Amino acid sequence: MPAPTPAARKTALVISAHSADFVWRAGGAIALHQRLGYEVTVVCLSYGERGESAKLWKQDSMTLDKVKAARRVEAENAAAALKLHDIRFFDLGDYPLDLGREAKDRMVDVIREVQPNWMMSHSRWDPYNTDHMNTTQFALETRMMAQAWGHNPGQKVLAAPQLYLFEPHQTEQMDWKPNVFLDITEVWDQKWAAIQCMQGQEHLWHFYENVAENRANHFRRNSGGQAGGRAAKYAEGFQAIFPQTVDELA
Amino acid sequence: MPAPTPAARKTALVISAHSADFVWRAGGAIALHQRLGYEVTVVCLSYGERGESAKLWKQDSMTLDKVKAARRVEAENAAAALKLHDIRFFDLGDYPLDLGREAKDRMVDVIREVQPNWMMSHSRWDPYNTDHMNTTQFALETRMMAQAWGHNPGQKVLAAPQLYLFEPHQTEQMDWKPNVFLDITEVWDQKWAAIQCMQGQEHLWHFYENVAENRANHFRRNSGGQAGGRAAKYAEGFQAIFPQTVDELA
Amino acid sequence: MPAPTPAARKTALVISAHSADFVWRAGGAIALHQRLGYEVTVVCLSYGERGESAKLWKQDSMTLDKVKAARRVEAENAAAALKLHDIRFFDLGDYPLDLGREAKDRMVDVIREVQPNWMMSHSRWDPYNTDHMNTTQFALETRMMAQAWGHNPGQKVLAAPQLYLFEPHQTEQMDWKPNVFLDITEVWDQKWAAIQCMQGQEHLWHFYENVAENRANHFRRNSGGQAGGRAAKYAEGFQAIFPQTVDELA
Amino acid sequence: MPAPTPAARKTALVISAHSADFVWRAGGAIALHQRLGYEVTVVCLSYGERGESAKLWKQDSMTLDKVKAARRVEAENAAAALKLHDIRFFDLGDYPLDLGREAKDRMVDVIREVQPNWMMSHSRWDPYNTDHMNTTQFALETRMMAQAWGHNPGQKVLAAPQLYLFEPHQTEQMDWKPNVFLDITEVWDQKWAAIQCMQGQEHLWHFYENVAENRANHFRRNSGGQAGGRAAKYAEGFQAIFPQTVDELA
């Protein structure tokens, strides 16, 4: 893969309900696109401090601030492993997230600053975790606001980037169906390193290793199978919400 | 658009229930891909002689053979306008199609001969026209047979081409939802010429002109809208059945 | 309700997989439309002799012919109670139905003879009873054939009658959702009499009485509730497959 | 069409997220029902001042108030062209709409004042424009509140008017499926005039002309096709949320 020319510089934005979601679900896409010359920004709406830090809370003398600090370090380490361009923490509280007007305006500012070529977030439905589906609604709403010429007139408005939905924990229960598979073999080492930064959720490491291997199987099957399929070893699946506009079918 | 190099030679296969379907629904994709260096083959399972030739049957002394001959001429003229590489007529009868084992084996032979980079057919459901949805089932079944190493061993087996579902007449009634839009502006003249070959269905010409214009609006909206969208004037929409396998999200 | 004028004479066609289906699911619609001046024809594809006659088969010395004869009498009695214009028995065998080309051509002949203002059949999906969903597919296919100008040229082709799907036994399991409710209060006595003709399935009588009462509740709720709803006491629900074309919203 | 008698006086209510939505999506239904003797009221929740006024914002020295004023004039002109009975502007802000309790109570007051025979609003889902789908949720919620006997006791409660979902910009992406088509041929001139009032969105004029022509094709196809279909030239499609309650199938 040749080094990208300056002209090819692109950006992407991932909106993550809690501070670890982007690692399991999109770590490969992030690392790969950084390597392809993208500047990827991740916004963590919360640290998952209340709902996704069971291991920490089982320790003595734990406090909300300590949990947040620990989760932030993990996320920053993972970001470094993925060579992530930028990570921001909105600290909106979790279980549930507080996604009011102030949070929306702040998110729009980031979207406009980043001007992403594509965006990424959670599934449309998640009965286990309403933070996830509320984040997707929030992503759609703020994407729309960022497209409005009358929102902070004078700022550069957003075009129409794709919103990819990354893979939830139990795909079928979340009504999620992938229509894009991405070969992440060459950046797997980075994703695996990032996953290992998630000290508080070690029980999920192997799960997402398996997911990556099996999505690679799907990649191979969909790219030709035994009659010419790409020999991907690790892959990620995504559901694109918006249709593509293309010049050639492939 | 530069002339394709020999190495870029590719093929595509469109399975059309009746002899005019490929014109309305995929004429732009066909002409464009021919120009891109593809060799596109269309298989018309029937002439639509019984069910889609009302205008001819209203003439005096009409016979089934005369209808078939007239429909064949129209389809061949349209194929010429689209600079189609090859068109074949299976003459299986229509309303309903006879899609038995013999037809399946014959179809598999063509699929293997063509070795298409992508295939195209009708929607999954069509309460107005069961020939259409039966053709899609037939396309899936024969695609699968063509992938079987034990079907006529020694022949080259099929890889895993995408099956695009082209646009039906009333999209929502057919549970059809496009996830790909193709800009056909540069070949619109050809599609329009092909459409005009359909003398027996002049009442549909303007309808599909409108469809092409409006899908171009969708193309513009999905490729950036007023903030950078491609100025497509004519487009076609397709629903890809199988997920993509990509190296970069776009 | 005034007596219909001769000019208002209309026809309808109900395609019933087994000989009792039309009673439970559409008896009210049939009786009401006969009273409204329609000539309603029912085609029973089978007698339900193998699969829906358990009570008869438990008798000694029962034979297939005896079951068919008994079921035919029940259906004819029910038809008389509903003042049905015409009932035909295709005797295609049941569990499973044999719906080959010959059956299709025969069905098309009836459709063209009747020229129905509307048609009616089963739900799209029925995991308990594949005869039911195959009948719906058969109804759509033969409706399409009857519209073909090249099918027996010279006969009057069919226009575009609505296909209503009548209520299956377990609506939610069959993916059936009503979009039309019909007040059958004034013909309930007839439907109840027809139901009682079904001596072999007495265990279903009360079930469909309840259905009729509860659909009337839905009728009332949807026609205004406590603030003006029609005081229907018995109703039937239907799912119209095709959209309406209207001059005024109501 | 005869002049309606006084007794036939009816009302309708259209809830439009932004001030132009009612024109593109329901202008024909509005003009036609005015002609049929209805008094139609449109509530514009916002002017679309931030999100749907790109052309205005590109002018020098533009302000929010100027945009609102310009959009209001356009909407009032369109209302006049459609001979609309009444139009109200809630000015709730757009992108996103502020649909809190105060807005709900205000909306309920209008619903009860109008006592509509039918209501109309947006699609259930719209990933491009969350204002649209939030408006539909708002319409359902306020319709329910208006039916409550304990909401402002003493006021006349609402019965059970249909809620029609008018056509969104990209039907399939919004999970919208029409089940009613309305022939608007005789009021097309008015709708076309109203469309031309939308000076800021001239790029959409032809799009919705095409939509109207093609829905007319669907009208013709569903009302009989070449074997008797109504020769509609312009039509609109709607999705009725609630089932119908009828006395006769048609």
Add this chain to the structure above:
Amino acid sequence: MPAPTPAARKTALVISAHSADFVWRAGGAIALHQRLGYEVTVVCLSYGERGESAKLWKQDSMTLDKVKAARRVEAENAAAALKLHDIRFFDLGDYPLDLGREAKDRMVDVIREVQPNWMMSHSRWDPYNTDHMNTTQFALETRMMAQAWGHNPGQKVLAAPQLYLFEPHQTEQMDWKPNVFLDITEVWDQKWAAIQCMQGQEHLWHFYENVAENRANHFRRNSGGQAGGRAAKYAEGFQAIFPQTVDELA
């Protein structure tokens, strides 16, 4: 049915938008599980004082407080008939419910106190009654909060109880599909008594008697039909949101 041993003591929690919902939709399940040794708690988010008390509001000199008091008495009487362990009234107002952060925290406290083996609430979608679908969203959100180790650390967190959706008034319109049927024959007398406590909604008594009878028919059909089905006379249907985890298929 043997008396449960102390070790078998279990709990369940039903979240009801208005104070009568639990009776019509889950009265049998409640009475049966009380008899099976469960302690069932019902939380009524409102009395349905504004929207579901039409009969009361038609009386002279009625006030909101009087309606609430009357509705509370009815609900308490029904609870007694069902031998309900506990009933709580959140009094959040209805049409619409006010489901803000305070209500959520209060609900989580109850969930944690009860530690239910299973939970129960409304359908995912209800276009007639947005209180119902908002309650389901609220149930999912508070279930998630109750599972968070960081929510009131030190409290016992919730495990993963099933959320059953009980039967709405018009199942198909609410996208509700049962996957569990419960035989309530032995407690029917109690449910019937509880139903009769609902003096203000006598028009619904018979409707839900019919529902119970017909769901029993579905119980019989799904448990073996004429070849061995359980002879249930009354049943209730539920849709389980989450998959089961089992040791043996049955």
Add this chain to the structure above:
Amino acid sequence: MPAPTPAARKTALVISAHSADFVWRAGGAIALHQRLGYEVTVVCLSYGERGESAKLWKQDSMTLDKVKAARRVEAENAAAALKLHDIRFFDLGDYPLDLGREAKDRMVDVIREVQPNWMMSHSRWDPYNTDHMNTTQFALETRMMAQAWGHNPGQKVLAAPQLYLFEPHQTEQMDWKPNVFLDITEVWDQKWAAIQCMQGQEHLWHFYENVAENRANHFRRNSGGQAGGRAAKYAEGFQAIFPQTVDELA
């Protein structure tokens, strides 16, 4: 797990399109239920000789009979590893299967002989492999025939066993959603041994190991997560087509 008493003896029936499907998708359920005292029968409709034996066909001098023989040995070895009660080979040909009336009658004979407590087959939809979805249709049709009192009168008719759909290769593409997870930890060694019998498809071994591990994660999540979930290490997921009929919610 105690040894089952003779009275607890039960049976199950798995209908597998090709001779390896039952191993990947249901091997754990089979081994576990054998251990629970069930007698499980597997019917392989074909050997997958044409379509699922690529590795064999790449060998020199391969013939259809040799492929079938090799595939049969693999399946029999897998059956032995699972301690399967009985395996039958219908040899109907594959890619496509020939599922005519004769095959149906033969299948009904087996169903009636086995009298299964539950049945198992493929997903409802599979665009990659129409043999799979046609097998499901075939399973539903023959289950229905086996319930018919008039089919071979005198034989014992089938009751109403559940039909479980086992996990397809790409769940989301097949519209498959599990509602039951089964803990197969204690029989994993057997399933793993059976998998290794599939010499011709070694590329799938690890894939299904991963599936089993990840479904165990889902098992843990759905049975209580970190707050009490069962520590399953391997699991299988199934979609039950028919609702359950129960005496107690769990």
